[in-house]
Amino acid sequence: MSSSLRVALVTGASSGIGKAVVECFVRDGVAVVVADVADAEGQAVVESLKAKGGTAVYVHCDVTSPDAHAHAVDVAVQTFGRIDVAVNNAGIAGDAAPLADYPIDSWKRVMDVNLNSVFYGMRAQITAMLKTGGGSIVNISSILGSVGFAGAPAYVTAKHGIVGLTQSAALDHAPQGIRVNAVGPGFIRTPMLSAMNDDVAVHEALVALHPLGRLGEPNEVAELVCFLASEKASYMTGGYYPVDGGYLAR
Numbered sequence: 001m002s003s004s005l006r007v008a009l010v011t012g013a014s015s016g017i018g019k020a021v022v023e024c025f026v027r028d029g030v031a032v033v034v035a036d037v038a039d040a041e042g043q044a045v046v047e048s049l050k051a052k053g054g055t056a057v058y059v060h061c062d063v064t065s066p067d068a069h070a071h072a073v074d075v076a077v078q079t080f081g082r083i084d085v086a087v088n089n090a091g092i093a094g095d096a097a098p099l100a101d102y103p104i105d106s107w108k109r110v111m112d113v114n115l116n117s118v119f120y121g122m123r124a125q126i127t128a129m130l131k132t133g134g135g136s137i138v139n140i141s142s143i144l145g146s147v148g149f150a151g152a153p154a155y156v157t158a159k160h161g162i163v164g165l166t167q168s169a170a171l172d173h174a175p176q177g178i179r180v181n182a183v184g185p186g187f188i189r190t191p192m193l194s195a196m197n198d199d200v201a202v203h204e205a206l207v208a209l210h211p212l213g214r215l216g217e218p219n220e221v222a223e224l225v226c227f228l229a230s231e232k233a234s235y236m237t238g239g240y241y242p243v244d245g246g247y248l249a250r
Contacts, residue, residue, distance in 0.1 A: 005055070007080040008229065009033040009072060011063050011121060014041035016190030017140060019227075020218035021087055024226040026054030030085070033076045035061035055080075063090045063117035069124040077184030082132045085229040086125040088118045089140040091158075099153040107154045115165075116201035122169055126178055134177025136229045139166050140221075141182045159184075163240050169194045170238030179237035181228045186244030188216040211246030 008025045012018040014036040022032045026049050034049075034056055036042040042058045049056040059075045062068045076083045094110035095103055118139050129135035144152065145159035166182040173180065187206050207214060221243045227233055228241070242248050 003232045004166065005080065006030045007033070007076055007082055008085035008087065009035060009076050009083055009125065010087040010089060011035045011061060011117070014038040014045055015187060017188060017218045018087070018089040019045055019222050020222035021089065022049065022056065024219070024222040025085075025229075026052065026056065028226060028230070031055040031080050032057075033056045033079070033083075035063075035072045037062055037089070053083070061090075063121065064086075064112045066120040066123070069117075069120045073124045073128045077128055083125060083128045084132070084135045086121065086129075086135070086137045087140065087225055087229070088121045088137070088162075088240050090117060091140065094152070094154045098150045098151060102153055105173070110154035110158055114155065115161045118162050118165055122180070126173055129178050130173075131177055135179075135234075137169070137178065137180045138225050139180070139182045139242065140225075140226050141166070141184045143184050143186045143242055143247050145182065145184050145240065146242070146248065166240065167238050174237055179228075179233070181233075181236060181238070182240045183221060183224055183228070184240055184242040184244065185221045186210060186216055186217055186242065186247045188221060188243075190218060208248055209250070210244070211249065214245065216242075216243060216245055 008030050013022050013034040025032050034042050035047050046056045046058045057079050059072045061072045091114045095106040116155050139162050141162040142159040143160050144156045145163045150154055166180050170180040224243055227234050
């Protein structure tokens, strides 16, 4: 494997934003490690990328497990010799309920999948990047990483936490050549939103929250992620960048 080949690890990469991100990386000539728990879907993504001339490998990764993150990083290093980029994207919506009624088990699950996983991931990824002189990490937060949303206390808290983790990691590791940024997608057409999109009234209400008059597409988030991961963003670290169709400007 050429030492000049850049290598990216992406969690939650079998669908939605994660899938769009690995497709964007492959178009840019980056080798990708597709990490997910949906094995059949993840393998299908890898085969699709290879059919287009890309370099890719799949690894099963339960993001709630620190050991799984360490294994995913090991697969990247053993397969491609290094890891230059990591995108911590995996996440779930959780239950919809006001805080006083919010199920404790759901709270713990959302924290584990959406927030703890980013800490576990960065801890393993940065350790590997330190051995090769630096790298770039992009964490997928949300527009709800900067504002509240009724009925989603766990999701909102986790996404705010990702922004704080991003800023702390950026400060800790900037001297070692590691950049860390967060992206805040608005409401994007992904499987996570499929139930909302099936309800016409709910869909129209969501669209109305976005001044551009539509929901976003996964590739519109992926383009920013790939930019932040690249050397074109070499002076950018510790930032939080919404991709939200004007949602936060209302």
